[in-house]
Amino acid sequence: MDIQWSLVIFTALTGLGGWLFFFVGLNTLLGKTDKGAFAGTMASLVLVVVGGCASVTHLSHPDRMLGALQHPTSGIFTEAVLVGLLCIVLVAFLVMLKRSLTGTPLKAVAVIGMALGVLMSFMAGQSYLMPAIAAWNTELLPLGYLGTAAASGAAAWLLLAVVQKADEATVSFAGLMTFAGGCAALVLALAYGAASGALAGGTALLVGAAVLCGGAVPAACGALAWKRPGNGAAWGSVALFAALAGSIAFRCAMWAAGAGLYDFFGLI
Numbered sequence: 001m002d003i004q005w006s007l008v009i010f011t012a013l014t015g016l017g018g019w020l021f022f023f024v025g026l027n028t029l030l031g032k033t034d035k036g037a038f039a040g041t042m043a044s045l046v047l048v049v050v051g052g053c054a055s056v057t058h059l060s061h062p063d064r065m066l067g068a069l070q071h072p073t074s075g076i077f078t079e080a081v082l083v084g085l086l087c088i089v090l091v092a093f094l095v096m097l098k099r100s101l102t103g104t105p106l107k108a109v110a111v112i113g114m115a116l117g118v119l120m121s122f123m124a125g126q127s128y129l130m131p132a133i134a135a136w137n138t139e140l141l142p143l144g145y146l147g148t149a150a151a152s153g154a155a156a157w158l159l160l161a162v163v164q165k166a167d168e169a170t171v172s173f174a175g176l177m178t179f180a181g182g183c184a185a186l187v188l189a190l191a192y193g194a195a196s197g198a199l200a201g202g203t204a205l206l207v208g209a210a211v212l213c214g215g216a217v218p219a220a221c222g223a224l225a226w227k228r229p230g231n232g233a234a235w236g237s238v239a240l241f242a243a244l245a246g247s248i249a250f251r252c253a254m255w256a257a258g259a260g261l262y263d264f265f266g267l268i
Helices: 005-030 037-056 062-068 075-098 104-126 140-163 168-196 203-227 229-257 259-266
Strands: none
Touching (some): 005 075, 005 104, 005 140, 005 229, 037 075, 104 140, 140 229, 168 203, 168 229, 203 229
């Protein structure tokens, strides 16, 4: 089975965008800093829109997607609804920030966006679960999607905090979140690799890249930024680059792990 790059890019970017807003919303709830909310939300919106457009390029006939949207039980329908709802919430959040609206209404919109961002990263992987492909038929697959997206989103928030000149306490907290996201990505990517059999054969390199780049590096950089926030720019840059590469590697490993079924049919 060839790697479907359109879907890899779609899930990696929407996951990154959704989790970036999760941390923007978390900051809104905790009141860590008043900097970076607008820029972070705008970046999230761009990532989700670009990712959504990438998914359409996977279809030989994009117009047929409208037919899939008529079936609420399909993965395409679920993903399209989540992308659309998240974009609406992000735009609403931007308008509220522009009009300097604060307090409970802003926090309520933030919570809705946070939930949609997390759910979207999980459901992007959930769509692939099917008994016909054993390597995909495990809940560890969508959890791996969620974990690697969390690491990349946290790393993006860490870098955003530095760029927006947030105080060291905020950068340190962002480092802690990046450490947590990296640890989650590491554990979940490794667990999926072991459960699916992807740790054997050619897919082992991709799983290894997902574990190392998507988990270990962001966790290490996050820990360093947590303890030494003054160097947050360097740690955030490395963490984001590695986490996104690891997120892509995990999704490629999924496609490569599913190739066994098609190789079997090729022998008949």
